[in-house]
Amino acid sequence: MAYAQLSNISKEYQQVKVVNDLSLNIYQGEIFAIVGPSGCGKTTLLQIIAGLVKADAGSFTLAGKLMSSVDENIYINPEKRSIAMVFQDYALWPHYNVFGNIAYPLKIKKYSHSKQKQVVGELLELVRLQGMERRYPHELSGGEQQRVALARALALKPMILLLDESLSNLDANLKKEMQEEIKRIQRDLLLTVIHVTHDQQEAMSIADRIAIMNQGELVQVGTIEEVYRFPRTEFVARFMGDSNLICPKQDNPAEMKLWKMAGQNLINGKAREFESEQILVVRSEDIKLSEGSGHLTGQIITKNFNGSVINYKIKINDYILKVQAMADSCYEPGQEVSFSIMRATCVCADNS
Amino acid sequence: MLDLIKTKECKFNSWQLLMGGLVALILILVVLYPLAVLLLYSLGVSVHSFDFSLVKYWDAFSDIKTIISIKNTLYIATGVTLMAGLLGGGLAWLISRTDLPGKRIFRVLIFLAFVIPSYILAVAWIELFGRNGFFNRIMKEWHFIDEPINIYSLEGIIIIMAIHLFPLVFMSLSSALKMSDISLEKASRLAGAGRLRTLLSITVPLIMPSILSIGLLVFQQTMACFGVAAVIGLPSGKYILTTRIYSALNGLDLPMATASSGILLLCSGLVFILHNISLRKKRYIHVNSRSQTPELIPLGRWKIPVVSGVAGILTLTTLIPLGTLIFSSFLKKWGMELSLENFTLINYRAIFMEQATAVRAIRNSICFGAGAASIAAVLGATVVFISNKTRLKSRKAIEFAATWPLAVPGTVMAVAATLAWINPPFKLYATPWIIIITYVAACLPFAVRNVNGLMQEMDPVLENAARISGASRFQSYQDITLPVIMPGIRTGWIMSFLMALREIPISIMLYSVGSETIGVLMFNMRSDSGGLETISALAVLVILLTVIGNVLIEKFGKSRMEGS
Numbered sequence: 001m002a003y004a005q006l007s008n009i010s011k012e013y014q015q016v017k018v019v020n021d022l023s024l025n026i027y028q029g030e031i032f033a034i035v036g037p038s039g040c041g042k043t044t045l046l047q048i049i050a051g052l053v054k055a056d057a058g059s060f061t062l063a064g065k066l067m068s069s070v071d072e073n074i075y076i077n078p079e080k081r082s083i084a085m086v087f088q089d090y091a092l093w094p095h096y097n098v099f100g101n102i103a104y105p106l107k108i109k110k111y112s113h114s115k116q117k118q119v120v121g122e123l124l125e126l127v128r129l130q131g132m133e134r135r136y137p138h139e140l141s142g143g144e145q146q147r148v149a150l151a152r153a154l155a156l157k158p159m160i161l162l163l164d165e166s167l168s169n170l171d172a173n174l175k176k177e178m179q180e181e182i183k184r185i186q187r188d189l190l191l192t193v194i195h196v197t198h199d200q201q202e203a204m205s206i207a208d209r210i211a212i213m214n215q216g217e218l219v220q221v222g223t224i225e226e227v228y229r230f231p232r233t234e235f236v237a238r239f240m241g242d243s244n245l246i247c248p249k250q251d252n253p254a255e256m257k258l259w260k261m262a263g264q265n266l267i268n269g270k271a272r273e274f275e276s277e278q279i280l281v282v283r284s285e286d287i288k289l290s291e292g293s294g295h296l297t298g299q300i301i302t303k304n305f306n307g308s309v310i311n312y313k314i315k316i317n318d319y320i321l322k323v324q325a326m327a328d329s330c331y332e333p334g335q336e337v338s339f340s341i342m343r344a345t346c347v348c349a350d351n352s
Numbered sequence: 353m354l355d356l357i358k359t360k361e362c363k364f365n366s367w368q369l370l371m372g373g374l375v376a377l378i379l380i381l382v383v384l385y386p387l388a389v390l391l392l393y394s395l396g397v398s399v400h401s402f403d404f405s406l407v408k409y410w411d412a413f414s415d416i417k418t419i420i421s422i423k424n425t426l427y428i429a430t431g432v433t434l435m436a437g438l439l440g441g442g443l444a445w446l447i448s449r450t451d452l453p454g455k456r457i458f459r460v461l462i463f464l465a466f467v468i469p470s471y472i473l474a475v476a477w478i479e480l481f482g483r484n485g486f487f488n489r490i491m492k493e494w495h496f497i498d499e500p501i502n503i504y505s506l507e508g509i510i511i512i513m514a515i516h517l518f519p520l521v522f523m524s525l526s527s528a529l530k531m532s533d534i535s536l537e538k539a540s541r542l543a544g545a546g547r548l549r550t551l552l553s554i555t556v557p558l559i560m561p562s563i564l565s566i567g568l569l570v571f572q573q574t575m576a577c578f579g580v581a582a583v584i585g586l587p588s589g590k591y592i593l594t595t596r597i598y599s600a601l602n603g604l605d606l607p608m609a610t611a612s613s614g615i616l617l618l619c620s621g622l623v624f625i626l627h628n629i630s631l632r633k634k635r636y637i638h639v640n641s642r643s644q645t646p647e648l649i650p651l652g653r654w655k656i657p658v659v660s661g662v663a664g665i666l667t668l669t670t671l672i673p674l675g676t677l678i679f680s681s682f683l684k685k686w687g688m689e690l691s692l693e694n695f696t697l698i699n700y701r702a703i704f705m706e707q708a709t710a711v712r713a714i715r716n717s718i719c720f721g722a723g724a725a726s727i728a729a730v731l732g733a734t735v736v737f738i739s740n741k742t743r744l745k746s747r748k749a750i751e752f753a754a755t756w757p758l759a760v761p762g763t764v765m766a767v768a769a770t771l772a773w774i775n776p777p778f779k780l781y782a783t784p785w786i787i788i789i790t791y792v793a794a795c796l797p798f799a800v801r802n803v804n805g806l807m808q809e810m811d812p813v814l815e816n817a818a819r820i821s822g823a824s825r826f827q828s829y830q831d832i833t834l835p836v837i838m839p840g841i842r843t844g845w846i847m848s849f850l851m852a853l854r855e856i857p858i859s860i861m862l863y864s865v866g867s868e869t870i871g872v873l874m875f876n877m878r879s880d881s882g883g884l885e886t887i888s889a890l891a892v893l894v895i896l897l898t899v900i901g902n903v904l905i906e907k908f909g910k911s912r913m914e915g916s
C-alpha cells in the first residue's frame with residue numbers, strides 16, 4: 001500500500017499545463033527522487049503535495065488520509081498536513097535568528113520554552129550547527145543556511161520531507177557531505193523523503209527510487225538501476241548518464257552499421273525483429289575498445305582523462321561515438337581503433 | 353469536514369471583502385471626497401446649486417493676475433529645476449566619479465541642506481540678505497556696497513528652492529551613477545573616446561531616465577511650494593499660484609481660490625503622471641548588479657579650484673544658513689548689536705515654557721503629526737496588504753487612490769478640506785480634526801511607498817514556509833509578513849511625522865485658535881516682524897528633530913534582508 005498517493009494531478013498556469021494528469025505512489029521510508037529539466041514542474045508538484053498550491057484536478061492521499069481532492073472538494077490546509085519542506089532557496093526568515101527559525105514550528109505548537117530549547121539543541125546537533133543559535137540568516141554561509149532550513153523542517157517530526165533542489169547551491173564537497181547527512185537522518189528518523197533535483201548524478205547517489213519528469217509528466221518511474229539500465233524513452237536515456245543514441249538512418253551507412261551491431265546485443269525487447277523505427281541506446285561504458293582492425297573501426301578524436309576513467313570520442317565516418325574506458329587504457333587521438341558493443345537497449349522515440 | 357473547509361475559504365474571502373470595503377470607504381472620505389468637492393465647486397456644482405459652467409475658470413483667466421501667477425509659477429519651477437539639476441547633478445558626478453577629496457564631509461553637508469525645511473531656509477536667507485540682514489549690514493559697514501542686496505524677488509525664490517531641492521537630485525543621480533554599468537564606460541574609453549566624450553555620450557544618456565524623473569519631481573515640488581513663495585514673494589507683490597490661492601482664500605474669494613486650485617492641480621497632476629511614467633520606464637534600464645567600482649577620474653591640476661568651489665558652494669547652501677539660524681536664536685532681539693551681552697537663552701525658554709501659543713503650537717504639531725502618522729501608517733500598510741495579497745478587483749485602484757495625494761500641493765489640499773469639511777454632515781472646520789485628516793491624506797503616500805517596496809521584494813515563499821511549519825494564514829501574516837515590512841512602516845511613520853512638523857500651507861489655511869502648529873507660529877511671527885529670533889529658535893528645534901528622525905530612519909528603517 002502506497003504511503004503517499006498522487007492520482008491524476010493536473011495544474012495549469014495561463015493555459016499551460018505545468019503538471020499534466022500525473023499519478024505516483026511513494027512508499028514509507030524511502031528516498032524518492034524526482035528529476036527533470038528546469039521548468040518541468042517539479043516545484044509546482046511539491047507545492048501541490050504540501051498544499052501550498054491547489055491542483056486543478058486529481059487527488060492526493062497521505063497515510064490513508066485524503067489530503068486534497070478536487071472531485072470531492074476536499075482541501076486540507078498546509079499547516080494541517082504534517083509535511084515538511086526545504087525550499088529551493090531555503091526561505092529562512094530574515095528577522096529571526098537561527099534559534100527563532102528552528103523554534104518557530106514548535107512555538108506554533110505551543111511547546112514550553114525549555115522544551116523548545118531542548119528540541120532545537122538536538123536538531124542543531126543533528127545538522128552539526130551547535131553554537132550558532134544567535135546568528136541571523138544573512139550571517140550564515142549557503143551551506144549553513146541550508147542546514148538550518150533542514151533542521152526547521154525536521155522540528156515537528158514530519159510524516160514526509162520534501163526537498164526542493166536543496167543541495168544545488170552547495171559546492172561539490174559540501175554536497176556530498178549533506179547527501180550523507182540526509183541519508184543518515186532519514187535512516188535515523190525513518191523518514192519518507194521526496195527529493196527534487198535537476199541533477200541526475202545527485203539523484204542517483206541519494207535515492208532508492210527515481211522518477212524522470214518532463215513537461216509536467218512522469219516519463220519513467222523505477223529503481224535507480226531499472227531506470228539506468230532500461231530507459232524507456234529517448235529522453236530518459238539522454239537524461240541519465242552518457243549514452244549513444246543510434247537510429248537506423250539509411251543515408252548514414254556508418255550509423256546503420258552500428259545499429260545492426262548494437263541490435264545483436266539487445267538486452268531488452270526481442271533481438272530478432274527490432275523494426276526499422278527503434279532507437280537503440282548504448283551506454284558509453286558498454287563499449288569495448290581494441291587495437292587493430294575489426295568489423296568496425298573509427299578514429300579517436302578526443303581523449304578526456306577523468307580520474308577513474310577515460311572518456312573518448314571516436315569518429316566513424318559521420319558518426320561520433322562516446323566511449324568510456326578504464327584509466328589504464330592507452331589510446332591517443334588520431335589512432336585507429338576497433339570496438340565491440342557489449343550491451344544495448346531499445347527505447348521509444350520521443351516524438352512518436 | 354467538507355462544509356468546514358468551504359466555510360474557511362469563504363471566511364477568508366468575506367474577510368478580504370470587508371477589509372477592502374472599509375479601506376476603500378476611508379480613502380474615499382479622506383482623499384477623494386475633498387478633491388471631488390473642490391473640483392465640482394470650481395465647476396459650479398455644489399450642495400446648493402447645480403449649474404455646471406466654466407465661468408469660475410473664465411473669470412480666473414480673464415484676471416491678468418492669474419496669468420501672471422501662472423507665468424511666475426512656471427518661471428520659478430523651470431529655474432529651480434535647471435539650477436538644482438546642475439548643482440545636484442554636478443556634485444553627484446564629482447563625488448561618485450572623480451577623486452575629489454573630502455567626499456564624506458561634502459556628503460554630510462548635502463544631507464544637512466536636505467534637512468533644513470525650505471521655509472526655514474528662506475528665514476535664514478532673510479536674516480542674511482534682508483534689508484537689515486547680517487550680510488548687508490556687514491557689507492554696508494565696510495562700505496563695499498551702497499544699496500543692500502534684495503532677495504525679495506522671483507530669483508530669490510529660485511535660489512532658495514534650488515538650494516532646498518538640489519540634495520534630492522544629488523541623491524537620485526548618485527544612486528543612478530552607482531547602479532549604471534561601469535563596463536559600458538570602460539568600453540567607450542577603450543574605443544578611444546576621451547573622458548568628456550564618454551561622460552556626454554555614455555554616462556549621461558545611461559542615467560537620462562533618472563535625470564528626467566528627478567527633474568520632473570523637482571519641477572512639481574517647486575510648483576507646490578508655499579512658504580518660501582509667501583515669505584519672499586509677497587513683500588514685493590510677486591505671486592505664484594500657491595500664494596494666489598492663499599490670498600484669494602484669505603480674501604474670502606472662494607471662486608478664485610477654487611479655480612486657481614483647479615489650475616494648479618491640473619499642472620501638478622500632469623507633471624506627476626509624467627514623473628510616474630518615467631519611473632516605470634526606468635525599471636527596464638540595464639543595471640549592473642555586481643557593484644563594480646569605477647575607476648576614479650583624477651582631477652589633476654583642477655583639484656584645488658574644484659575642491660574650493662564645492663566647499664564654497666556647500667558653505668553657502670548649508671553652513672552659513674545653519675550658522676545664521678543658530679546665531680540668531682541666541683540673540684536677545686533681532687537687529688541688535690552683534691555683541692556678547694546680547695546673547696541669551698531667552699528665546700528657547702520662551703518657546704518651551706513662557707509663550708503660551710508657542711508651547712501649544714509645539715504640542716499641537718507633535719500630537720497632530722504623531723496621530724496622523726499613526727493613522728496613515730495603519731491605513732497605508734493595509735492598503736499595501738490589499739494590493740499585494742488579496743485578489744480584490746479594485747486593489748490597484750485602492751493603491752492608486754492612496755498614492756495620488758503626492759500629486760496634490762498642500763495649498764490645494766487645504767482649500768479642498770475647507771470646502772469639504774465646512775458643511776454638515778461633516779462639520780469639522782475649526783476643529784483640530786480637519787488638520788489631522790488632511791495630514792493623513794498627505795502622509796498616506798509615504799506610508800504606502802515605503803511599505804510597498806519591502807512587500808514586493810518579499811519572497812512569498814517566506815509565508816509558505818510558515819504555513820508548512822504549522823501557522824495558519826493569519827498567523828503567517830502576523831509572524832512573518834508584518835515583521836518583514838515593519839522597517840517600511842517605521843520609515844513611513846517618521847517621514848509623515850517630519851512632514852507634519854515642517855509643513856505650513858495645510859495648517860496655515862485650516863487652523864483656528866487653539867489648533868495652531870509650528871508652521872502657523874513661524875508663518876505668523878514673520879508677518880508680525882521682529883519675531884525672527886524666536887523663529888530661529890523654533891527652526892533650530894525643527895532641524896534638530898529632523899536630523900534625529902533621519903538618523904532613526906537610517907538606524908531602524910533598514911530591513912535585515914539588506915544585511916548588516
Ligand SMILES: Nc1ncnc2c1ncn2[C@@H]1O[C@H](COP(=O)(O)OP(=O)(O)OP(=O)(O)O)[C@@H](O)[C@H]1O
Nearest residue numbers: 013014018037038039040041042043044045088198
Ligand atoms: N505562480 C505561477 N504563475 C505562473 N506560472 C508559473 C507559476 N509558478 C510556476 N510557473 C510556471 O510553471 C512552470 C514550472 O515551474 P516550476 O517552478 O514547477 O519548475 P521547476 O521544475 O521547479 O523548475 P526549476 O528546476 O527551475 O526550479 C514554469 O514554466 C513556470 O514559469
Ligand SMILES: [Mg+2]
Nearest residue numbers: 042043088164
Ligand atoms: Mg523549482
